[in-house]
């Protein structure tokens with residue numbers, strides 16, 4: 031209706047000089063006219079110019095009187111023709127209304143404020159105040175004396191009024207055409223296409239943001255760790271076999287065959303293929319010997335070492351299996367010092383809870399050189415962990431079958447205000463290194479930690495199942511869009 035009014039008016043008239051007056055004359059809400067003008071202007075049906083002027087708007091009090099009438103009229107109507115005592119009249123009216131009503135009615139000479147009786151002086155009154163207020167509400171102009179009076183009574187206040195003046199635009203038509211974005215078969219068949227107006231292409235509109243790949247927090251932290259190792263001059267070991275033989279996972283590490291970790295309660299053994307096809311036979315013999323009777327300054331474990339036990343396939347329980355294979359290969363060539371790392375998945379037959387899963391990731395680092403000592407290990411651990419933001423470290427003696435000495439690594443967590451275990455480390459035993467064929471004066475310092483724990487601390491996650499597995503919230507992953515530098 032507002033649109034028809036605007037376009038219809040412009041068909042016969044040159045200009046709408048004031049949208050406010052235009053709306054008021056037709057009893058249309060000005061806001062509605064403004065919306066129509068904006069849209070018609072956008073499609074160039076009209077050319078609109080902003081206009082501003084000081085206008086008067088009703089205060090809350092003014093609005094009330096515009097609906098229920100002015101206090102003076104309310105007071106006048108409350109006085110019966112025979113008159114009324116002040117007390118009785120007061121009872122009938124609200125105190126502030128009584129006060130204002132009396133003052134105004136007396137000023138207008140409508141009432142006689144006698145000591146005994148208040149009585150009407152005239153028979154009939156018009157509510158001019160109410161009428162004026164309604165006119166202002168409708169956007170009409172009223173005389174300046176009236177404005178002054180209403181302003182003095184705080185029934186109106188000035189406000190900047192915004193509206194438009196408008197003329198026909200280049201696309202003017204008495205009726206707006208239907209705007210479409212697509213031309214359809216139906217448009218052709220019905221002949222409607224002749225009437226249609228097409229929306230212009232907006233070449234500068236931004237498209238939908240594209241969703242690209244994202245790095246899982248574990249992958250993100252893994253790539254950061256990889257970067258740390260590379261900066262420290264470490265090479266990555268090949269880690270791609272999840273299935274390993276007991277030999278490389280345990281026996282080569284001088285872990286006795288009766289060790290509880292080798293129980294199916296702790297380790298996942300494979301049903302098919304249940305055993306490994308190949309092992310380096312000479313080396314297997316030396317491993318058997320060191321377990322059974324020792325050598326290299328050791329007494330061994332003095333038990334019957336069984337090949338069948340070593341052949342059993344399992345899902346590797348730690349990445350130290352990766353290190354044992356690597357060190358064996360290294361020992362087959364003339365010795366050269368090396369620094370290696372790996373970050374990959376390992377498996378343990380564990381009860382799953384908030385902090386444990388049956389599969390997780392291990393980070394493993396090792397340095398292999400002549401004359402290494404425990405101080406070298408402590409030094410390299412300080413270097414490594416400080417690059418992860420962990421500067422306060424403490425070490426606690428520990429036991430691993432393959433390291434001596436062994437140390438658990440603790441880091442002071444400023445947030446938790448306590449020492450948190452962050453890894454395990456040690457110097458590989460001669461019983462492990464020498465059967466491989468490494469020279470007697472070569473030592474290997476090594477350490478391992480889980481990838482999940484620092485990631486959980488970094489991302490503030492306290493349940494591992496929120497980090498790993500099918501319950502992970504995609505929102506968490508979408509926090510890490512892949513950028514050129516972040517790709518692992």
Ligand SMILES: N[C@@H](Cc1ccccc1)C(=O)O
Nearest residue numbers: 348350454455456476477478
């Ligand atoms: N393999 C050990 C970690 C470790 C690696 C290297 C040396 C000492 C310990 C673990 O699973 O916890």
